[in-house]
Structure formats: C-alpha cells, structure tokens
Amino acid sequence: EAGVAQSPRYKIIEKRQSVAFWCNPISGHATLYWYQQILGQGPKLLIQFQNNGVVDDSQLPKDRFSAERLKGVDSTLKIQPAKLEDSAVYLCASSLGRQGHGQPQHFGDGTRLSIL
C-alpha cells in the first residue's frame, strides 16, 4: 500500500512569512496527526483529526497555526506568521482508528522547515 505522502520535503522562508504543508494519509485511515519535531527531540503532537473532526489540538499554537482536513482525507497545516522557533520537521501520520490498543501510526517523511 502507498504510504503517507507529504509535501514539500523542504521549505525555507523568512520570519513573518506564511507557509503551508500538505499531507495525504494512507487510504482508509480515519485518524490523521500533525507533529512538530525539533532537532534532537521526540515529535510533539500538534493536532489530531478523526475523519474531518478535531480530536485534540491542545498543543497547537492557535494564534499562528491552523490545520484543516476537508472531506476527511487530505490535510493542510499552515503557519502564519512564522517565527524563528518554528524551525523544525513537521510530520504527518495516519492510523486506522483512534490511538488505542495496537493501533500503529504510519508516518510520512516530513517537511523540514527553516526560518531565516
């Protein structure tokens, strides 16, 4: 089966600019996650969707970050305006259902964002 697709792979912008990332999960996966991974650290969950509804966005900086999952399939994550501390890898993952017993997450290769 095709894996989780993310684009772009790399993005370099200046602070205060806007940027958007796209994710296409594995077909049939109801749950989609966006993570932020700062160099040398474990991923931090930003937002979790179940189909097209938000399950958890408690760690999403809502003053600058937004995400949507129209039609319960693809998703976009946007940052506007970007700050220097947003430099990180943004990972998208999907799973069949909500995280629970034995539900594995499948990750894309991420988008590496550099803020100048």
Add this chain to the structure above:
Amino acid sequence: TQLLEQSPQFLSIQEGENLTVYCNSSSVFSSLQWYRQEPGEGPVLLVTVVTGGEVKKLKRLTFQFGDARKDSSLHITAAQPGDTGLYLCAGPFSGTYKYIFGTGTRLKVLA
C-alpha cells in the same frame, strides 16, 4: 504535565555490544509503542506492547512492558551499525487519547 522520559539520551557503542534503552513515566499507559527514526525519515513502528509484563522479541531486539504499565525497556543484543538511529517510545496514557512521544535515545553503533 505527563512526561515520557527516555534514558540514556545518547549512546555510542561498538559493534557487537549489548545495550538497553529505558522509557519511564509516572502515568499508566494503555499501550506503548517503540519506533526507530533515521535521518530525513519519519519514525517507523517496531513493536506495540499492551499487557503489563509483556515481552516481545524482534530478532535481536527485546521489548518489555513494565508490570504496572508505566515503563518499558528495549534491549539490543550484539548491536550492528544498521541499528543506528533515534529510538522513540510513545503511547496513549490510560483513559485518554493523548498520544505522547518520549524524549528519544540517539544510538550510534560503530563498526
């Protein structure tokens, strides 16, 4: 704040040596997963443990879930350069759907 601490943070060993990585929390997990992540890639699932005291083996890797489901360990026997990577534990805390990753252990195996 629920934390998932891993130790050691960094580990550099020679090929053929054994090692153990620990994952600890003060909270109970409903299940716990171990991932390995290589540079430029997303994490790849290695194993899921569900039952307290459970032990799973994946070739030279042995995973153990603590009896109280608050901690886990990963033991690698006769490490090889191909084992190099960032090892991450993660899971949902019991009674929630909040999925949290550990702080990570970066392993380098030298030939």
